[in-house]
Amino acid sequence: MPRTLSDQRRAAVLEAATRAIARNGLAAPTASIAAEAGLSVGSLFNYFPTKTALLNGLYLHLKHDLAAAVAEPPIPDGPLRDRAGEGWRRWIRWGAADPDKQRVLMLIETSHELTDQSRRDGTAAMQGADALFAEAQAGGPFADQPLEFLVAMVGALAATTMEAVSREPEQFDSRCHVGFTAVWAAIGSGGRSSDTGTDGKRSQA
Amino acid sequence: MPRTLSDQRRAAVLEAATRAIARNGLAAPTASIAAEAGLSVGSLFNYFPTKTALLNGLYLHLKHDLAAAVAEPPIPDGPLRDRAGEGWRRWIRWGAADPDKQRVLMLIETSHELTDQSRRDGTAAMQGADALFAEAQAGGPFADQPLEFLVAMVGALAATTMEAVSREPEQFDSRCHVGFTAVWAAIGSGGRSSDTGTDGKRSQA
Amino acid sequence: MPRTLSDQRRAAVLEAATRAIARNGLAAPTASIAAEAGLSVGSLFNYFPTKTALLNGLYLHLKHDLAAAVAEPPIPDGPLRDRAGEGWRRWIRWGAADPDKQRVLMLIETSHELTDQSRRDGTAAMQGADALFAEAQAGGPFADQPLEFLVAMVGALAATTMEAVSREPEQFDSRCHVGFTAVWAAIGSGGRSSDTGTDGKRSQA
Amino acid sequence: MPRTLSDQRRAAVLEAATRAIARNGLAAPTASIAAEAGLSVGSLFNYFPTKTALLNGLYLHLKHDLAAAVAEPPIPDGPLRDRAGEGWRRWIRWGAADPDKQRVLMLIETSHELTDQSRRDGTAAMQGADALFAEAQAGGPFADQPLEFLVAMVGALAATTMEAVSREPEQFDSRCHVGFTAVWAAIGSGGRSSDTGTDGKRSQA
DNA sequence: AATGAATGAGCATTCATTCAT
DNA sequence: GATGAATGAATGCTCATTCAT
Structure with a gap:
């Protein structure tokens, strides 16, 4: 199961989003969040279909x-x-x-x-x-x-x-x-x- | 003498910005603020040289x-x-x-x-x-x-x-x-x- | 006759334009040229009806x-x-x-x-x-x-x-x-x- | 692997820029260059981060x-x-x-x-x-x-x-x-x- | 599933020109 | 005439999202 990997990455995204948003506000680009999480933009959108979803998930x-x-x-x-x-x-x-x-x-x-x-x-x-x-x-x-x-x-x-x-x-x-x-x-x-x-x-x- | 930079208009901008930002957040477009104040985009920038200046002025x-x-x-x-x-x-x-x-x-x-x-x-x-x-x-x-x-x-x-x-x-x-x-x-x-x-x-x- | 005055100002505009354009290229704003000539924007447009006219005149x-x-x-x-x-x-x-x-x-x-x-x-x-x-x-x-x-x-x-x-x-x-x-x-x-x-x-x- | 930044496209941008600038001067809009190269605005900026960079690259x-x-x-x-x-x-x-x-x-x-x-x-x-x-x-x-x-x-x-x-x-x-x-x-x-x-x-x- | 190039709507800002005073 | 505020089209650039690979 790729489940474990997914959870890890999802967590990485949330952590990265926390840092990026704390630093740059809600306007922090999804690309910068993905980069900070060690992911590609495309992958980030596999975990959260939209930025709003990411924000809600992070909340x-x-x-x-x-x-x-x-x-x-x-x-x-x-x-x-x-x-x-x-x-x-x-x-x-x-x-x-x-x-x-x-x-x-x-x-x-x-x-x-x-x-x-x-x-x-x-x-x-x-x-x-x-x-x-x-x-x-x-x-x-x-x-x-x-x-x-x-x-x-x-x-x-x-x-x-x-x-x-x-x-x-x-x-x-x-x-x-x-x-x-x-x-x-x-x-x-x-x-x-x-x-x-x-x-x-x-x-x- | 041309029209003078009017305090009234400046106040209108601040009021419009308050409404627009309350409604749409800090991302509220300057154009929408100008429109709500009854001004053109260009004029808004006569009163506040940048959006940041507007935000600071509003604050x-x-x-x-x-x-x-x-x-x-x-x-x-x-x-x-x-x-x-x-x-x-x-x-x-x-x-x-x-x-x-x-x-x-x-x-x-x-x-x-x-x-x-x-x-x-x-x-x-x-x-x-x-x-x-x-x-x-x-x-x-x-x-x-x-x-x-x-x-x-x-x-x-x-x-x-x-x-x-x-x-x-x-x-x-x-x-x-x-x-x-x-x-x-x-x-x-x-x-x-x-x-x-x-x-x-x-x-x- | 206001001729003399006009000629002086016209010359001032041309000189200012020379400096401003040498410094910033042809994109030098008319406003900056007017300012450098000690004139208002509005007045500059009394001497040259368009920026193109100014450029041709300067040439x-x-x-x-x-x-x-x-x-x-x-x-x-x-x-x-x-x-x-x-x-x-x-x-x-x-x-x-x-x-x-x-x-x-x-x-x-x-x-x-x-x-x-x-x-x-x-x-x-x-x-x-x-x-x-x-x-x-x-x-x-x-x-x-x-x-x-x-x-x-x-x-x-x-x-x-x-x-x-x-x-x-x-x-x-x-x-x-x-x-x-x-x-x-x-x-x-x-x-x-x-x-x-x-x-x-x-x-x- | 995604589409890779293509040399061909980069060349197309440079060629388009040459035409557009020859036609309209350095003020040629980036959008028009992109269009002439068959690209979207956004893509142009993938190849050259700023217009200045494009100009230097073209030079x-x-x-x-x-x-x-x-x-x-x-x-x-x-x-x-x-x-x-x-x-x-x-x-x-x-x-x-x-x-x-x-x-x-x-x-x-x-x-x-x-x-x-x-x-x-x-x-x-x-x-x-x-x-x-x-x-x-x-x-x-x-x-x-x-x-x-x-x-x-x-x-x-x-x-x-x-x-x-x-x-x-x-x-x-x-x-x-x-x-x-x-x-x-x-x-x-x-x-x-x-x-x-x-x-x-x-x-x- | 992962990647990152491609897309284009959207935004802040500039600037020639107009016009009320 | 002179002034400079008003106007709004135009521009460089960003960024969420899509999609070819």
Whole structure:
């Protein structure tokens, strides 16, 4: 079966596309992507019939990559806030480890290339991660806010935090903490006693 | 004397570019922008010598537009939190009133067309608005976070909030409140007694 | 009468065109010519209704300029060969003094912008100078060659000689001598006893 | 394996460019050249990445074409003057057989599109032909003239002679003779006995 | 399946010329 | 007359996609 070869090449294309698009924007020529992947133009179009298909495929690939990075290995049981915090840190770590991925994800998301189906699929892929935050929102004062809005807020904060961390990796803990504080507040849990605060000291106030 | 380069026409170009780019992305043809502005292609290039110049000009125009919308009329004196909240609401209102502007601002910001100079100028234009949040950050637990990071967080939250409000304008108050809660938390004022909490009612709980 | 003013400006345009075209070729924008002449585009088109008209006007202007440089002040009487030699030196001096003029003349001549009428007029203007060489040709072995061919040969030799002299002005005498030797040969007088060689002094050696 | 970049097509482009440029000047649209070569615009740019590259390639192609026409088949041994004369006739024949080539060569040479490298390469290609004339110059009175000047003189005379012959092909011998007489004079051999004279009379002096 | 040349619609930009002031 | 903004056809070049090999 030529399956294995195909998968490898497909992955190479996605990786090359990530680099090329991070560097040159969505206008990055398919030819340059193919070259970067070590393929001919013609072959690239065997894996993705159009550039739009490539972009949508890349979007889903990155979304799943991110979702996996957040959800695996499984986050150990514990207080919701701890679990959410761990998910958050994984999220940020993913983006800071390879800023290109995050940037490209956003570029595609804000473009008009993304089909509704892809957008839905991407959202579905993140459901595991999102659930963590949705749960926290549930009982709080912002429980009536649409999940979509919540998820968007968390995503925006994550993007900003990643970017900051990728510029100063040694500030990972510090920026993560600030970002999570905002996330927790956006979820509506910011002031609840059950959270015992962002850190223990605060809760004694 | 010939017809003089008219500010009106320049403004028309910027407005047309905003619409066209919101609709078709940065790849929107200059010809379509010119047409939408009621000008010939050639004339567009009298006002902006290159497409990049147009994009940079548009970016600055929108940034100043936003800055003015936040800062004018002057926000009346009062507790810092109230003033920041008023600035925040104006910000969201600006973006929700014309979502194209906000979208285009972000598209340009994440593209490679923006010169460093423009970026600096754009940041400078927003200084008035940013100061409001910087002041709040000053004495708090996040005082050591770089202003740049703070500003980026607030900006990201604003973008998300605007988008939500532009989809459901009647939820202006509700979304604004959530967004501001996150902002205030990101600034590090989320839990300070001097703020009497995110809102008065809550602190009594 | 605004005649004087007009003539000045017209001359300024021609001079500016010479510089601009020497620098950028026939594709030199009319706008740049106008600017170099200290005029507005619109005004330039008052003096020359089209770019082609400007080019033809410039051609004739340069041809007359050259013709005058060769013919004035009148070449004193003397042996034909001396008179021709003096004409030749004046010709070379003209081109070496301002190589732009010569280059532009050739550019226009080899372009498709030149009308037949202009070409004829240009030829007519040079008749005085050409006559000097035609006379020399008359009795010789090449008397049956068409005047047009003779003139073209002399022109080609002049162009080459000018170019060489404009690069090394101190070699004026040397290059002039070589050039004239070729001219005289092309005319068919190269070996006639009446010429007593390329120059009288030498033949006595 | 895909269709391979074909030498035939490349040649077709050069030929088409020669015709189109002879007809319309250097401003001949690339599209028209492509069409004349039976190619699409896009393909033309596969063979030559820019119009400037095409022009430089065309220049070198024509120079080599001319050089080959002069040098091949090898000129049989014999007196220098005879060999030079044979080279000269071949040169003229080349230009008269296809005046477009010569015209285009000159157009490119006098434009600003030609790179220094191309100019050098073009000169190098002609070295074989030029050597013939350089040798003749060597021992004569003009031996101290720079080779460059000599070559330019010969080239100018050739261009003029070609043009005349292409207009009246039946005058080939006659014009060739006149041209060569001038060439030989420019080289300084016009009066030397070893040449047995351009014409018999001289050698007796 | 892989390759890369071929295709041509599409785009930013230029520039001669016109015309309102 | 003078000015220079307005016009839009024309041009070099790009790039997604196709297809012969």
